[in-house]
Amino acid sequence: MKRVRITLDPTGEFAPPLYERLAGGASYLERAWIVNWNVARPPAAFLLWLRGDYRRFEAELESSETADEYELLPIGDRECHCFLEGEVAAAARTLFENFTRGSLLTIPPIACNDDGTNTFSIVGTDADIQAAVDGVPDEVGVTIEAVGGRSVAPESAIGRLSPRQRAAVEAALELGYYAVPREATIEDVARELECSTATAGEHLQKAEAAVLHDLFDR
Incomplete structure (x- = not known):
């Protein structure tokens, strides 16, 4: 058996509106994870873990045409679990099912990254993992982040960062943004990443x- 950590970049019909809000489309959410899910038959059900001003997400759910039932379960002032049940487009359902065939197990949570991608781990035989990667539609980008390891979860805080967050930190370190005294500005980091200053600051x-949450075991 093998463990592989994968990042997907869904677009179009593979990225429903609510997913886009979770994956960087809602600035008031700091992080979003899909903790568990059931897409075996309609309606699909998801358990989310949200960090940020999650109460604003409730308004999104209230106005959504695809969310039939939902409930927010507060963990603290800025964290909650969210149970969500509703309709999922056939393309998005197929993408989920692609990683449940044969011996494959998808290890939660699925991290919804702020650049629109999502990252998760799968465990299975070499053949089934290769078939799943090959089965990803052309409209969905796929990146193998890591192969193997001693656990099924990310083994360090670095593994919990989205690709864009990791690129931002690497650029900031290389430029001297974290040096003492500081040798670069956020504008320098943004220029290196070819994005706006606000976007670079948000990634960092x-x-x-x-x-910090990982360091203090939050």
Whole structure:
């Protein structure tokens, strides 16, 4: 058996509106994870873990045409679990099912990254993992982040960062943004990433929050 950590970049019909809100489309959410799910038959059900001003997400659910039932279960002022049941487009359902065939097990949570991607681990035979990767539609980008390891979860805080967050931190370190005294500005980081200053700052802030939460076992 093998463990592989994968990042998918769904677009179009493979990225429903609510998913887009979870994966970087809602600035008030710091992080979002899909903790568990059942897409075996309609309606699909999901258990989410949200960090940020999650109460604003409730308004999104209230107005959504695809969310039939939902309930927010607060963990604290800025964290909650969210049970969500509703309709999922056939394309998105197929993408989920692609990683449940044969020996494959998808290990929760699925991290919804702020650049629209999602990252998760699967465990299974070499043949089934290769078939799943080959079965990803052309409209969905797929990146193998890691192969093997001693556990099925990310083994360090770095493994919890989205690709864009990791790129932002690597650029900031290389430029001297974290040097003492500081040798680069957030504008320098943004220029290196070819994005806006606000976007670069958001990537760094979310990466720093993820690392600190991991360090203090939150």
